[in-house]
Amino acid sequence: MTLLDLTPRVATGDRLSTLPVIVIGAGPIGLATAAHLVDRGIDVTVLEAGDSVGAAVRSWGHTRLFSPWKHLVDPVAQAMLESSGWVLPDPEGAPTGAELVASYLEPLAALEPIASTIRTGVRVLAVTREGMDRTRSTARSATPFAVRVTTATGVEELSARAVIDASGTYSTPNSLSSNGLDLLGFDDIRDAVTPALPDVLGRDRARFAGRRTTVVGAGHSAANTLLALAELARQETGTTVTWLIRNTRAVRVSSSPDDELPDRARLGSRVDEAVGAGLVNVVDGFEIIRARRSSSGVELAGHRHGEAVTHETDLVVNATGFRPDLHMLREVRLELDEIVEAPRRLAPLIDPNVHSCGTVEPHGFRELTHPEKGFFIVGMKSYGRAPTFLLATGYEQVRSVAAWLAGDLESASRVDLTLPATGVCSTDLGAGVGCCS
Incomplete structure (x- = not known):
């Protein structure tokens, strides 16, 4: 060194x-x-x-x-x-x-x-x-x-x-591929992929309304997008939402009673409520390997719990960090x-x-x-x-x-800084701003 x-x-x-x-x-x-x-x-x-x-x-x-x-x-x-x-x-x-x-x-x-x-x-x-x-x-x-x-x-x-x-x-977002490399087949589905935090209920509403959207990622930007899509699903018939994560649970989106940022602490519970209400379908343990165009939209292929699987969707939100x-x-x-x-x-x-x-x-x-x-x-x-x-x-x-x-x-x-106490947190914004809700 x-x-x-x-x-x-x-x-x-x-x-x-x-x-x-x-x-x-x-x-x-x-x-x-x-x-x-x-x-x-x-x-x-x-x-x-x-x-x-x-x-x-x-x-x-x-x-x-x-x-x-x-x-x-x-x-x-x-x-x-x-x-x-x-x-x-x-x-x-x-x-x-x-x-x-x-x-x-x-x-x-x-x-x-x-x-x-x-x-x-x-x-x-x-x-x-x-x-x-x-x-x-x-x-x-x-x-x-x-x-x-x-x-x-x-x-x-x-x-x-x-x-x-x-x-x-x-x-420079992370890849959708679980191995960190560029996703195989990404060029074929590029126009169906949006970056993190699309304006689901505003500018981008027409893109998502009445369609199947899969949000990939386990952080706070994924949670924000899921909540917006869940609200859109309440308002627009035919809108469906899938949350696809690589791990067995979204450890970054969890609430803590000790969190001094209350809006962040509530984020995890709000997502849990959307899942419990059937507005968000969770697919955990999914490791994406490749993607391709299918007759009905986009197909993500990979492994889930050791077995080869595929997932069909219309749109993908890359919230992988x-x-x-x-x-x-x-x-x-x-x-x-x-x-x-x-x-x-x-x-x-x-x-x-x-x-x-x-x-x-x-x-x-x-x-x-x-x-x-x-x-x-x-x-x-x-x-x-x-x-x-x-x-x-x-x-x-x-x-x-x-x-x-x-x-x-x-x-x-002389470095001195007092930060709010937190549980688990993640910005997932990349812009250097701090956490969002």
């Missing part, structure tokens, strides 16, 4: 010191990162692939989070906003994704000097060092990063003194856990087999450090495939990283 270098700041030669820190992603964590860097007087550029800030959150804007406002706003960002007259919404109220964007992300992004740091419609293709692949070591930490991007006008490379990847995981896009980081020297693909020092703290959202220990730049000095993955993407991320955790991450970049090792090392 590479020795951990705790020296504050990245090397700053004459040119390096003139370059900005590049932040990838303008979601809640990316914008909070910008706020912390601006607050410390560090030049920053935020690159957002979407046409506006919070693009991933907007895609599931109809969904209500189960974290209340008091856990969703970064403290430094809040101070900046309040200095302009902004008022925090009801601290105990839980917003929808759309409300989070409209009442927090958009006002924050509109503040000067935050607004001038943001470039939208810029997709990051790769990160490397100028003139170096990952095998070159001489003067590496003193060499600027090169961030290759694509924009409306073509491909270009941007230089940076440091890079913070807050891009989330929403654009997310994984980080590491291809864009192929030329960066990373140190990742071999199981969850999180930074190696962070992985034991977030192992979903041991921890829930509220039992993750506070952590900062030390746990997020890679052999590539000046490069950090923060937010949901820092958790790799672990589904236990909360926004408040990400805000503490970026506070610590910004302090380290500013040379304030004392502040960077």
